[in-house]
Amino acid sequence: MxxxxxxxxxxxxxxxxxxxxxxxxxxxxxxxxxxxxxxxxxxxxxxxxxxxxxxxxxxxxxxxxxxxxxxxxxxxxxxxxxxxxxxxxxxxxxxxxxxxxxxxxxxxxxxxxxxxxxxxxxxxxxxxxxxxxxxxxxxxxxxxxxxxxxxxxxxxxxxxxxxxxxxxxxxxxxxxxxxxxxxxxxxxxxxxxxxxxxxxxxxxxxxxxxxxxxxxxxxxxxxxxxxxxxxxxxxxxxxxxxxxxxxxxxxxxxxxxxxxxxxxxxxxxxDGEGATKYLECHIRGCRDTASGRVLAKSVMSSSLVKTAFFGADANWGRILCALGYSGVDFDPQKVNVSFHSAAGDILVCQNGGSVEFSEELAKRILSEKEITLTIEMHEGEAEAVAYGCDLTYDYVKINGDYRT
The missing domain is CATH 3.60.70.12 (L-amino peptidase D-ALA esterase/amidase)
Structure with missing residues (x-):
């Protein structure tokens, strides 16, 4: 192929x-x-x-x-x-x-x-x-x-x-x-x-x-x-x-x-309206693929998560929040979160809690045009991916007068 x-x-x-x-x-x-x-x-x-x-x-x-x-x-x-x-x-x-x-x-x-x-x-x-x-x-x-x-x-x-x-x-x-x-x-x-x-x-x-x-x-x-x-x-x-x-x-x-x-x-x-960054959310170690998709889409649907990526802010708490209201049952104390881009990799959350990380490096990683968010659930062997973009000021401008 x-x-x-x-x-x-x-x-x-x-x-x-x-x-x-x-x-x-x-x-x-x-x-x-x-x-x-x-x-x-x-x-x-x-x-x-x-x-x-x-x-x-x-x-x-x-x-x-x-x-x-x-x-x-x-x-x-x-x-x-x-x-x-x-x-x-x-x-x-x-x-x-x-x-x-x-x-x-x-x-x-x-x-x-x-x-x-x-x-x-x-x-x-x-x-x-x-x-x-x-x-x-x-x-x-x-x-x-x-x-x-x-x-x-x-x-x-x-x-x-x-x-x-x-x-x-x-x-x-x-x-x-x-x-x-x-x-x-x-x-x-x-x-x-x-x-x-x-x-x-x-x-x-x-x-x-x-x-x-x-x-x-x-x-x-x-x-x-x-x-x-x-x-x-x-x-x-x-x-x-x-x-x-x-x-x-x-x-x-x-x-x-x-x-x-x-x-x-x-x-x-x-090419999402007003987007400046392409995002992928990878869920790993989930119980089954279906629940993994729900988790990944919940994160990619969060306006707070999307605006954090726009601002290159490693606000990982918003990610755990989005996982938590997805409707999928999991143990929050098993969750790891990391970010990846051309500027490097960084772990920002381990076992559902904070870890020391360089805010400067995180900023560089999240300032790239393509970013991967990886979430390790430690609940099973299944994986899933969701695709999205950041949420910017221009999204509001585009849709504020879309009809007129």
């Missing part, structure tokens, strides 16, 4: 495009993206568990019931959420794209991201679709990645090549998300493609396994979006024997998917 260029169009048989159609006032910002498989593709998807769901989520979930998909259409700028005619507009988006592509409306997934509670100008989208379809290209993945951005400062793309059943296959992905990220399955928009031949059932299994340890372990600000969606398409163009069950081929596919999604998640974490 190795990283490759091309993002979501790196696999065979996929084309994409991204344009400005007029949803955003700024004409230099692309706001409409399309990803198309040249042949029928199996599909798996996960959606937000927020009770308030965007209309595109509801429409796409219904369309994908058959396990097949040919295209993903996504707009940025307006979320199409909490609108009385939102479902109708999402269906209109899908139908308009399907007509131009010559596929069934139910073969089109739709997604939207942006401001909640504002009407979506579906007529503007329909008017832009001929140009969007006309610009579809195997090199268009980057434009699609740009078009789905909202407060992101750069597009998120990743791809990997691997061997399965003696054939060379690829997985590619794009994603957007800088804020309103605290997952309960996934937590932003991410579109993933593969030319591997794999059944819908095994595709669904792989996606859920990988989401559990990547997108579902990402925390920016504690808010779960109404429009979260991860869609995975596999069109079989690699011509390997179809993966229909567990075994070496399935393991190779899942490993490649994990590699790509982990790369995407790290980019999302590093």
């Amino acid at each position: 190795k990283p490759v260029e091309g993002g979501v169009t790196a696999p065979k048989g996929f084309r994409a495009a991204g344009i400005h159609c007029g949803i955003r006032k700024n004409k230099t910002k692309k706001d409409l993206a399309l990803i198309v498989s040249d042949c029928d593709a199996n599909v798996a998807a996960v959606y937000t568990q927020n009770v308030v769901k965007g209309a595109p989520n509801r429409v796409t979930k219904e369309h994908m019931k058959a396990g097949n998909c040919r295209a993903i259409l996504c707009n940025s700028g307006i979320a199409n959420t909490c609108e009385t005619d939102g479902v109708e507009k999402a269906e209109q988006m899908a139908a308009a794209a399907a007509q131009l592509l010559g596929v069934k409306t139910t073969d089109v997934a739709v997604a939207s991201t942006g401001v909640i509670g504002q009407p979506l100008p579906v007529d503007v989208i329909a008017a832009g679709l001929p140009q969007l379809v006309g610009e579809l290209s195997p090199q268009g993945g980057h434009d699609a990645a740009v078009a789905i951005m909202t407060t992101d400062t750069y597009p998120k793309e990743a791809a990997a090549e691997f061997t399965v059943g003696g054939k060379t296959a690829r997985i590619g992905a794009i994603a957007k998300g800088s804020g309103m990220i605290n997952p309960n399955m996934a937590t932003m928009l991410s579109f993933i493609t593969s030319d591997c031949a794999i059944s819908s059932a095994m595709l669904d299994r792989a996606l859920r396994e990988v989401v559990g340890v990547t997108y579902n372990c990402l925390v920016i600000d504690g808010d779960t979006s109404t429009n979260d969606m991860v869609i995975l398409l596999a069109n079989g163009q690699a011509q390997n024997a179809e993966i229909t069950g567990a075994g070496p081929d399935y393991e190779a596919f899942e490993a490649a998917l994990l590699s790509v999604c982990r790369s995407i998640v790290k980019m999302l974490a590093a």
Whole structure:
């Protein structure tokens, strides 16, 4: 397995495009993206568990019931959420794209991201679709990645090549998300493609396994979006024997998917709204992986922990506090906490209590752009990781006038 260029169009048989159609006032910002498989593709998807769901989520979930998909259409700028005619507009988006592509409306997934509670100008989208379809290209993945951005400062793309059943296959992905990220399955928009031949059932299994340890372990600000969606398409163009069950081929596919999604998640974490530091929280020696994830996400969700990292303050008491209210039972007197970065390593808490350490060294370590927080629980053999960023003044500035 190795990283490759091309993002979501790196696999065979996929084309994409991204344009400005007029949803955003700024004409230099692309706001409409399309990803198309040249042949029928199996599909798996996960959606937000927020009770308030965007209309595109509801429409796409219904369309994908058959396990097949040919295209993903996504707009940025307006979320199409909490609108009385939102479902109708999402269906209109899908139908308009399907007509131009010559596929069934139910073969089109739709997604939207942006401001909640504002009407979506579906007529503007329909008017832009001929140009969007006309610009579809195997090199268009980057434009699609740009078009789905909202407060992101750069597009998120990743791809990997691997061997399965003696054939060379690829997985590619794009994603957007800088804020309103605290997952309960996934937590932003991410579109993933593969030319591997794999059944819908095994595709669904792989996606859920990988989401559990990547997108579902990402925390920016504690808010779960109404429009979260991860869609995975596999069109079989690699011509390997179809993966229909567990075994070496399935393991190779899942490993490649994990590699790509982990790369995407790290980019999302590093580009959190207003973030200045990328953070990883490693829980070691926990009783089981599930409880480890809860502990790690509790720490990464703490505003006080995140602001301490912003200020390069080794305030480890906040970390123990966040562990304590996670809901996981453990012995606080067994916990060790240490920080690691390019500037060095330092132990700041041992057996649940204070130890002597250099505040000067701690400051240097926590002033780096990438920091790892390691927590030893001494309760078992399991491990878990959560991904996140610091919480800064700019986060408030960005979200204080996000709508206006």
